[in-house]
Each structure stands twice: as structure tokens, then as C-alpha cells.
Amino acid sequence: MPMFKGLGWRKGLPLWWSCRLNADLEEDVADSFEGIADTRMDLLQSWTAEYWDHLDRLSGQLSAMRRGSSIPSGDNQAAWEHLFAGTRSRAADFSEIFLLNANDKVIFSTCEQHRGQDYCEGALIMDGIRYSREIAEGRKCLFGPYRDPWTLTIGPSSSSFHDQMTLLFIVPVVEDGVWCGALCGRVPNDVVGDLIQRESGHVYPDSGDNYLFMAKPGLQTHIAPGTALSRSRFEDRTFTHGENLKDGVTTDWGTVSVKEHTELEIIFTDPATGQLHPGVARTIRNGSNLFVGFPGYSDYRHIPVIGKGVTFQLPHCPDLWGMMCEGDLEEVYRIRSMKWTPFRHLLGWVTMLGVLGGALGYLLAGHVGKLHEALIIGAFNLLMGLVMIASLHTKVSNRVVHQLRRLNRFIRINAEGKGDLTQRLEPASFDNNETRELSKWVNNMIDSLEGIMLQVKLASADVLSSQRLLSDSTFATAGATERVSGKVSDMLLSIRSQLQDIDIAKNVAGEMRETLRMLENKASEQIGIAQGELVRIGDKMVQISDKVAHTHGTIEAFMQTANEIRNVLHVIEEISAQTQLLALNASIEAARVGEQGRGFAVVAAEIRKLADLTRQSTEEVHGIVRNIYRSAQDATTTMAEGTRVVGEGNELVAAASDILRSAGADESLKTQIIDEVVILMEKIASVSKDNRSISKEVESNVRELQAGFMNVRHTSGHVEAITAFLQQLVGQFQLTEKRRR
Missing domain, CATH: 1.10.287 (Helix Hairpins)
Structure with missing residues (x-):
């Protein structure tokens, strides 16, 4: 009894006998579970990386498009639709791709109903968004699984099972260190369950179960370790006793069932103890656990199971996940060898x-x-x-x-090479020996092959489509390159012409510099002579000023003498008047005397004539003196004006000297400017020569680019032919068009 560890004779003995009969298969069973676990884990890792790549490419395309407009508008709406739809068609497991802005509003989505949705602080998605923007440069986040009603509304992508459970890929959109939003890809969580289950090719179809569970929460700390993260026999009746978790699994310790989803509703515990069952507990504790021997360990279905457990972290997922690959001990060892x-x-x-x-x-x-x-x-x-x-x-x-x-x-x-990959062997039609096991592995191989061929078919179609676009783009680019080459050639001709003009300008500037230097030397000599003449003129002007002042003084003295002459003339006029009066008196007295006084009367008459002549002469002298005085006054005024003019002449001479000195300085400045111009022209010539060299290199590179494009076009056609041939090869197989894992 103890050897069966609580299984009892009825359950324990048959299992023990089966394990004893197949003891030599234990190593193969271990390898099988190791391979299943490693393959499924690698599949999850590569699938996650592939879908990150899809979003990264879309993010790069949007980054280039968003330079002109950060949101889709009438001008670029069609381009946004094309990019999102293209990524959605290539990444078929996405049920939706949408873009959030900085205010957590959906500004674009492949689901029109979802556009304009505002996510408030309490929304579950916000846990992933906050984690993504915790650091300045942002970080990717694989968030989930979590319940999202939008996933149910939008509908399934590639899985036949579908509910609210969601995985969300979050790519931050950061510009200049500022969080601008996030590009998100929605995947129904049942897709992940299909990835690891691959029911059609399962080695242990009756009981084999691969499921994910929380090993160590990093972001979703509300999820306890051991909680289911993937669908596990929820609706399909493939348990050993034909049960499932939706209807309820009967155990000796009660019925285990879930309401809506396997995910988050069930924790893998031992029904007898209430603790995590040994496979899950040991996997969490050790990171890996393999148990394939008798008596196995009991799962929540009260059935002994064996298998491999492993923990791993998907790219950009903050949580540590675990995966169990299990099978019922009875099914694994029920084989009876052909021997x-x-x-x-x-x-x-x-x-x-x-x-x-x-x-x-x-x-x-x-x-x-x-x-x-x-x-x-x-x-x-x-x-x-x-x-x-x-x-x-x-x-x-x-x-x-x-x-x-x-x-x-x-x-x-x-x-x-022309097989029907949709067909499978019926393991039940084979005896319970190596042929049945072989049929299972053949089914598994065919299933894997069909999956690979489907992937190749889809990839070849995608490559062919992309190749045709590349060919069209290459053709257009080649034409543009030819036009650029023509423009570069024209530019080179223009640069060569400019170089000639620059060389001429440089030579002319050099000659101008030499001419200016000669003119500067001559001008310096002329300026020196002019400055000397100005000094002499200044001296002469001073002398003139002195002479004018002296003359002005002489004229003033002359005017004073003229005034004195006028005074003397007044005296003479008085004397003449008195003489005439005396002559008149003498004539009267001579007439009175008579004959004796006749001679005296004659003298008196002559004196009177002399007095009249004196008066007339005095009057004439008065007129002359008046004219002389008036002329002296005019001369004085003229002398004053001349003195002012001489003063202005002195100022002009001083200004002329300053101007000549400035002219000498300006000539030096002009020469300096010309020197700088010549140096600048030499630099321009040097840069132009470099530009000519670079332009020649650009022209050569453009020609090489043209040749490269011709090679690309040739290679593109060759790749297109290879892709078509690949499609032809794949077309030889009959495939299930429905996506299968």
C-alpha cells in the first residue's frame, strides 16, 4: 500500500505495472516533455518578439508621418488606414491596433467603434500605460492577461475560442523626451493558449495539457502565484473522463469549475491539501521541474500526472510566467511494446x-x-x-x-512533396504499442509541418506582395535617382562655372588690391603735398587776415583823417564866409570913400571872388570827402566781411587737413577691406574646390546608386521569381487554410 502513495491497489497497481513494463521508456518520456516545454517556450518567445517587431515597424512609419500631423486628418486619413490595415493583415493574431494620445484617448484604431474612447484612471489598461511611461524615454510593456470588454466586442482574431481575456502590447510614443502616447496591439489571450496547446498534433491527445500560470508577479501584483494565465481545457471535452472546467471537473474533494474564464479564476492547487500542486510549486521554487516517474503527482482532477514545468519571462513583460506541460501517468505509460x-x-x-x-x-x-x-x-x-x-x-x-x-x-x-497535410492518422486504430506512439509523433510532425508550410505560404505571399511594392518603389526611385543624377551633373557644371568666375574674381580682387595700393601710395603722396599746401595756404590766410586787419585799421585812421578834413573845411567855409563879408564891407566902405577908395574896392571885389572860389572849392572838397568817407565805410564793411571770409577760409583749411588725414586712414581701411575680400575669395575658391571634389564624389555615388538600383531591380525580379517558385512548391501540399497551431 505505501508503495502506491495513497493511490490504492485498484489505481496504484495497474499504474505501477504499466510503469514497470515501460521502465526503459522513462528517458524517452523525459526527453519528450523536455522537448515539448522547450519548443513551446521558444515558440512563445519568438511569437512575442515577432509581434513587437510588427508594432516597431508601424511605430517607425507613424513617426515619419506624424512630423506633419500628430493625428489623422482628411489629408492623411487614407495613409493611416493603409498602414494600420497592412500591419493588421501581416500580424493576424492582433484583433485591433490602436493609438493613444498623451491624454489616454484613442485617436486612431483599426476598430472604428473604439476611436475616441477615453480611458479614465480606473481602467485596467492604465496599469500598463503607467508602467510604460514611468521613465522619461518610455518603455515597452506586455500587459496582461486582463479582462477587457472591448476584446469581446471586437471579436476573435485567429483562435476559435474567444472571450474578454486580453494581452496588450504597448509601445511608447516619445518625442523630444516627452510622452506623447502609446501604440497598442490587442491580442485575445486564447491565441496564447492555442500557441502552446496545438491540439491537433498533441502527443498525448487524451490528457496532454500545456498551460501558463503566474510564477512571480512584477506588475500585476494582485494575481497570486499559481493562478492560470491561459485557457486550460475550458470548453473542449478532452479530459480523461470527458470533462471540462466549464461544466465542472469532479474530484473526491469536490467539483472544480470556473464561471467565465480559466484565466485568473483558477489556481492550480492539490485538491486534497489546498496547496499548490507539486509540479507548479516546484517549478516556481526551482525555475524548472521535471517529474516523469511513478506515482507522479495529483492535479486538481484527482488524477496522477507527470510532466515538465519551466518559468520564463516574455520580452518586455514585467511578470515572470510559468508553464506546465503535463500528461496523465496512465496515458503516458499505457503503451505495450511490440516485443x-x-x-x-x-x-x-x-x-x-x-x-x-x-x-x-x-x-x-x-x-x-x-x-x-x-x-x-x-x-x-x-x-x-x-x-x-x-x-x-x-x-x-x-x-x-x-x-x-x-x-x-x-x-x-x-x-x-505532394502530400495532403490536412490528413492525420487515427492513433486509436493502431495497437497500443510503438506503432501508436509512432502515429502520434507522425501526426505531431505533420501538424508542425503544416503549420510551417502555412507560415511559409503566408510569408511568401507577404514577401511577393512586398517584393512587388519594392520593385515599383525601386523603379520609381531609380527614375528619381536618374533625375537627381542629372541635377547633380547640372550642379557640377554650375559649380565649375562658378569656380571660373570665382578664380576671375579672385584675380581681379588681387589686381584691385595692387591698384589700390598704388593709388593709396599716390594718394598718400598727394595728400602729403595737399596737406603741405594747406599749411602754406593757412599761413597765407593768416597773413591775409593780418593784412586785412592792418588795412582795416589804416582805413579807420583814414576815415578819422577825413573827419578831421571835414572839420578843417568847415573852418575854411567860415573863413570864406567871413572873408566875403569883409570884402562886401570893404566894397561898401570904398564906395563911400569915393574915388580914393576905388582901388580898395577892386581889391575887395577880388577878395570876394576869391572867397566865392574858396567856398566853391570847399563845397567840392566836402563832396570829395563825403565820397571818400562813404568809400571808407564801404571798405570797412568789406574788410569785416573779408576778415570773416578769411576766418572761414582758415576753418576750411583745417577741415581740409582733417579730411585729408581721414582720407589717408580711409584708404588704409579700403585696402584692409580689399585684403579681406581677397582672402574671403580665396577661401570661397578653396571651399568651392572642396565642393567640386565632393560633388564629383556625389556624382560617382549617384551613379553607383543607379547601378545598385539596377542590381536591386534585377535581384528583386529574381527574388520575385524565387518567391513564386516557393509558392508553387507550397501549393503542391494541401493545407488547412484556417490558422492552426
Whole structure:
């Protein structure tokens, strides 16, 4: 009893006997579970990386498009639709791709109903969004599984099962260190369950179950370790006893069932103890656990199971996940080897031969001689041996050969390259020996092959479509490159012409510099002479000023003398008037005297004439003096004006000297400017030469680019032909168009 560890004789003994009969298969069973676990884990890792790549490419395309407009508008709406739809068609497991802005509003989505949705703080999606923007540069986040009603509304993507459970890929959109939103891809969580289950090719179809569980929460700390993260036999009736978790699984400790989803509603515990069952507990504790021996461990279905558990972290997922790959101990070891079948068959015949031989010997004893008895028994054994061989050949060898031929025919059809990959062997139609196991593995191989061929078919179609777009783009780019090459050639001609003009300008600037230097030297000499003449003119002006001042003083003295002359003339006029009066008096007195005074009267008359002549002369002198005085006044005014003009002349001479000095300085400045211009022209010439060299290199690169485009076009056509040939090869196989895992 203890050796069966609580299973009891009824359950424990048959299982123990099966394990003992197949003890030599334990290593193969371990390898099988190791392979299943590693393959499924690698599949999840590569699938996740692939879908990150899809979003990264879309994010890069949107980044280039968003430079002109951060949101889709009438001008670029069609381009956004094309990009999102293209990514959605290539990444078929996405049920939706949408873009959030900085305010957590859906500004674009492949689902029109979802556009404009505002996510408030309490929305479950916000846990992933906050994690993504916790750091300045943002970080990707694989968030989930979590319940999202939108997933149910939008509908399934590639899985036949569908509910609210969701995985969300979040790619941050950051510009200049500022969070601008997130690009998100929605995947129904049942897609992940299909990835690891792959029901059609399961090695243990009756009981094999691969499921995910929470090993160590990093972001979703509300999910306890051991909680289911993937659908596990929820609706399909493929448990050993034909049960599922939706209707309820009966155990000795009660019924285990879930309401809506396997995910998050069930924790993998031992129904007897209420603790995590050993496979899950040891996997979480050790990171990996393999258990394939008797008596296994009990799962929540009260059935002994064995298998492999492993923990892993998907790219950009903050949580540590675990995966169990299990099978019922009874199914794994129910096989009976082909070597056991003939042994059991022969054992029965040998037993019967022994019994019949003994009975025949007993009947013949004492009735015939020993010789006859030996002959009869020998003939009987020979006959029974022949019957045993015929029976073995009919019931064992022929059946084994028939089943092997079935396997051989099935494999041969697919090995010829034109097989029907939609067909599967029926393991139940084979005996419970190596042929059944082989049929399971053949189904598994065909299923894998069909999945690969479907992937190749989809990929080749995608490559062919992309190749045609590349060809069109290459053709257009080649034309643009040719036009660019023509423009570059024109630019080179223009640069060469500019270089010639620059060389001429440089030479002219050099000649100008030399000419300016000569003019500067001559101007400096002329300026020196002019400055000397100005000094002399200044001296002369000073002398003139002195002379004018002296003349002005002389004229003023002359005017003073003229005034004195006028005074003298007044005196003479008075004397003339008195003389005339005296002559008149003398004439009167001479007339009075008579004859004696006649001579005196004559003298008096002459004196009166002289007085009149004096008066007339005095008047004439008065007029002359007045004219002289007036002229002296005019001369004085003119002298004053001349003095002012001489003063202005001195100022002009001083200004002229300053101007000449400035002119000398300006000539030096002009020469300096010309020198700088010449140096600048030399630099321009040097840069232009570099540009000419670079332009030649650009022209050469453009020509190489043209040649490269021609090669790309040739290669593109070659790749297109190869892709078409690949599609032709894939087309030789009949495939299930529905996506299968």
C-alpha cells in the first residue's frame, strides 16, 4: 500500500505495472516533455518578439508621418488606414491596433467603434500605460492577461475560442523626451493558449495539457502565484473522463469549475491539501521541474500526472510566467511494446503446449512403447509449433506489418512533396504499442509541418506582395535617382562655372588690391603735398587776415583823417564866409570913400571872388570827402566781411587737413577691406574646390546608386521569381487554410 502513495491497489497497481513494463521508456518520456516545454517556450518567445517587431515597424512609419500631423486628418486619413490595415493583415493574431494620445484617448484604431474612447484612471489598461511611461524615454510593456470588454466586442482574431481575456502590447510614443502616447496591439489571450496547446498534433491527445500560470508577479501584483494565465481545457471535452472546467471537473474533494474564464479564476492547487500542486510549486521554487516517474503527482482532477514545468519571462513583460506541460501517468505509460505482444502470444501457446503435451504423455503412458510415445509427442509438438508459428504470423506479424505499411504509406505520400497535410492518422486504430506512439509523433510532425508550410505560404505571399511594392518603389526611385543624377551633373557644371568666375574674381580682387595700393601710395603722396599746401595756404590766410586787419585799421585812421578834413573845411567855409563879408564891407566902405577908395574896392571885389572860389572849392572838397568817407565805410564793411571770409577760409583749411588725414586712414581701411575680400575669395575658391571634389564624389555615388538600383531591380525580379517558385512548391501540399497551431 505505501508503495502506491495513497493511490490504492485498484489505481496504484495497474499504474505501477504499466510503469514497470515501460521502465526503459522513462528517458524517452523525459526527453519528450523536455522537448515539448522547450519548443513551446521558444515558440512563445519568438511569437512575442515577432509581434513587437510588427508594432516597431508601424511605430517607425507613424513617426515619419506624424512630423506633419500628430493625428489623422482628411489629408492623411487614407495613409493611416493603409498602414494600420497592412500591419493588421501581416500580424493576424492582433484583433485591433490602436493609438493613444498623451491624454489616454484613442485617436486612431483599426476598430472604428473604439476611436475616441477615453480611458479614465480606473481602467485596467492604465496599469500598463503607467508602467510604460514611468521613465522619461518610455518603455515597452506586455500587459496582461486582463479582462477587457472591448476584446469581446471586437471579436476573435485567429483562435476559435474567444472571450474578454486580453494581452496588450504597448509601445511608447516619445518625442523630444516627452510622452506623447502609446501604440497598442490587442491580442485575445486564447491565441496564447492555442500557441502552446496545438491540439491537433498533441502527443498525448487524451490528457496532454500545456498551460501558463503566474510564477512571480512584477506588475500585476494582485494575481497570486499559481493562478492560470491561459485557457486550460475550458470548453473542449478532452479530459480523461470527458470533462471540462466549464461544466465542472469532479474530484473526491469536490467539483472544480470556473464561471467565465480559466484565466485568473483558477489556481492550480492539490485538491486534497489546498496547496499548490507539486509540479507548479516546484517549478516556481526551482525555475524548472521535471517529474516523469511513478506515482507522479495529483492535479486538481484527482488524477496522477507527470510532466515538465519551466518559468520564463516574455520580452518586455514585467511578470515572470510559468508553464506546465503535463500528461496523465496512465496515458503516458499505457503503451505495450511490440516485443511484449509476441511474448504474450507465445507465452500462451507455450503454456497450452505444455499442458497438452503433458496430457498427451499421460494418455500414452503404458499403452505404447517408449519409441512410439516419443515419436507421437514429437509429431504433436511439431504440429503445434507450426500452428503457433502460423498464429503468430497471422495475429502478430501480419498486423504489425500492416500497421507499419499504413505508416509507411502515409509518410511516403507526404515525403514525395505532394502530400495532403490536412490528413492525420487515427492513433486509436493502431495497437497500443510503438506503432501508436509512432502515429502520434507522425501526426505531431505533420501538424508542425503544416503549420510551417502555412507560415511559409503566408510569408511568401507577404514577401511577393512586398517584393512587388519594392520593385515599383525601386523603379520609381531609380527614375528619381536618374533625375537627381542629372541635377547633380547640372550642379557640377554650375559649380565649375562658378569656380571660373570665382578664380576671375579672385584675380581681379588681387589686381584691385595692387591698384589700390598704388593709388593709396599716390594718394598718400598727394595728400602729403595737399596737406603741405594747406599749411602754406593757412599761413597765407593768416597773413591775409593780418593784412586785412592792418588795412582795416589804416582805413579807420583814414576815415578819422577825413573827419578831421571835414572839420578843417568847415573852418575854411567860415573863413570864406567871413572873408566875403569883409570884402562886401570893404566894397561898401570904398564906395563911400569915393574915388580914393576905388582901388580898395577892386581889391575887395577880388577878395570876394576869391572867397566865392574858396567856398566853391570847399563845397567840392566836402563832396570829395563825403565820397571818400562813404568809400571808407564801404571798405570797412568789406574788410569785416573779408576778415570773416578769411576766418572761414582758415576753418576750411583745417577741415581740409582733417579730411585729408581721414582720407589717408580711409584708404588704409579700403585696402584692409580689399585684403579681406581677397582672402574671403580665396577661401570661397578653396571651399568651392572642396565642393567640386565632393560633388564629383556625389556624382560617382549617384551613379553607383543607379547601378545598385539596377542590381536591386534585377535581384528583386529574381527574388520575385524565387518567391513564386516557393509558392508553387507550397501549393503542391494541401493545407488547412484556417490558422492552426
